[in-house]
Amino acid sequence: MLAAPAARFNGREKCFSRPLFLPIHSYDPEEKMGCRIVGSMNQKGGVGKTTTAINLGAAIAEAGKRVLLIDLDPQAHLTRGLGIDPVDLERSMYDVMTDPRGQLDPVIIPTKWRGLDIAPSHIDLSGAEVEMVPMFGREARLARALGDVPSRYDFIIIDCQPSLSLLTINAMNCSTEIFIMMQAHPFALEGLDKLYEVYELVSEQMNPDLLFSGVLVTMFDTRTKVSHEVVRKLKADPRTSHVLFETIVRTNIKIAESQGAGMPVIHYDVECHGAYAYRALAQEVMSLDLEAIRRRDNEVRAGLSQEGREAVLGGEPEGFKAEDNSPQTDIRTAETQPIATDGVADALRKHTDAA
Numbered sequence: 001m002l003a004a005p006a007a008r009f010n011g012r013e014k015c016f017s018r019p020l021f022l023p024i025h026s027y028d029p030e031e032k033m034g035c036r037i038v039g040s041m042n043q044k045g046g047v048g049k050t051t052t053a054i055n056l057g058a059a060i061a062e063a064g065k066r067v068l069l070i071d072l073d074p075q076a077h078l079t080r081g082l083g084i085d086p087v088d089l090e091r092s093m094y095d096v097m098t099d100p101r102g103q104l105d106p107v108i109i110p111t112k113w114r115g116l117d118i119a120p121s122h123i124d125l126s127g128a129e130v131e132m133v134p135m136f137g138r139e140a141r142l143a144r145a146l147g148d149v150p151s152r153y154d155f156i157i158i159d160c161q162p163s164l165s166l167l168t169i170n171a172m173n174c175s176t177e178i179f180i181m182m183q184a185h186p187f188a189l190e191g192l193d194k195l196y197e198v199y200e201l202v203s204e205q206m207n208p209d210l211l212f213s214g215v216l217v218t219m220f221d222t223r224t225k226v227s228h229e230v231v232r233k234l235k236a237d238p239r240t241s242h243v244l245f246e247t248i249v250r251t252n253i254k255i256a257e258s259q260g261a262g263m264p265v266i267h268y269d270v271e272c273h274g275a276y277a278y279r280a281l282a283q284e285v286m287s288l289d290l291e292a293i294r295r296r297d298n299e300v301r302a303g304l305s306q307e308g309r310e311a312v313l314g315g316e317p318e319g320f321k322a323e324d325n326s327p328q329t330d331i332r333t334a335e336t337q338p339i340a341t342d343g344v345a346d347a348l349r350k351h352t353d354a355a
């Protein structure tokens, strides 16, 4: 693993000198690393996106960094997992996403844990996509809402909903990096092609600075063959082998319990292996510098080319087909996705039509 030039992520002086409203995507990538904006993604549900956003964020904050968690899932599990009841809130990400001039700053509230803030979600967010249909620049709504918020944080982690929706595209559009969570489960790799294609579309058409930096295996069960098999496949697949985090999060009931108790597992039970795993992941994530992330992204892009895949695996490998019939997966089609009318959303529709 590469050594961590901590100063890279502490470009505060640079950040504070930014104008209040930046034109979108005019950031100098070096400066942008002053605040890493990470989208926690996978269009499958129940793979550990929210759990990772909460616990990675909490562990990074515990290490002394300033962290903002953005809950961009109408289910509001991240919000509730931090002991906040969305019903009690005056403002939420719904207001940010549906107001054409909405700003993120007024929505942010501190959590009980030092260095850890949250922009909470609300069930109303489920209607946001429909309300955003006539909105100008709807795919960049979140990017425009950021304002100077990134200058106040070292990390912003965006918890996405389990679909390749307009909200998820908004998250990709303003992120500097993408993490994919993968449950150690037989269907783990299904849908990966679609997710990569949307990532490629967004990085080609909207956010050229977007880098693919990590795949995290969660809910790994050391006793089962299938868990080991999934990791073996991820290590063999050129799309994932170079970006796999060394840290693997094992199944741990304390993690599920901690969410019920409304707190990060690292504070709920400091000694459990889930807490150790998320602390180790935080160290691994913080140790990546821009150069390392770019290298990882290049490896993924090379792996995405058919030639790259064939060179390593001799064609489309078993279990890596693009069809996605997992019952856990919610890939929106043109029929069900009202926003798919232009821009990347249109390209996404064409893609899903063709698939």
Ligand SMILES: Nc1ncnc2c1ncn2[C@@H]1O[C@H](COP(=O)(O)OP(=O)(O)O)[C@@H](O)[C@H]1O
Pocket: 044, 045, 046, 047, 048, 049, 050, 051, 052, 077, 162, 181, 218, 219, 220, 249, 250, 251, 252, 253, 255, 256, 257, 259, 274
């Ligand atoms: N490592 C783990 N061990 C045990 N339970 C877990 C673990 N990671 C997540 N869970 C539980 O699995 C469920 C789904 O996780 P979640 O993070 O909400 O997935 P997603 O956000 O991808 O839908 C939750 O009930 C969560 O508490």
Ligand SMILES: [Mg+2]
Pocket: 046, 049, 050, 051, 073, 077, 159, 160, 161
């Ligand atoms: Mg979730």
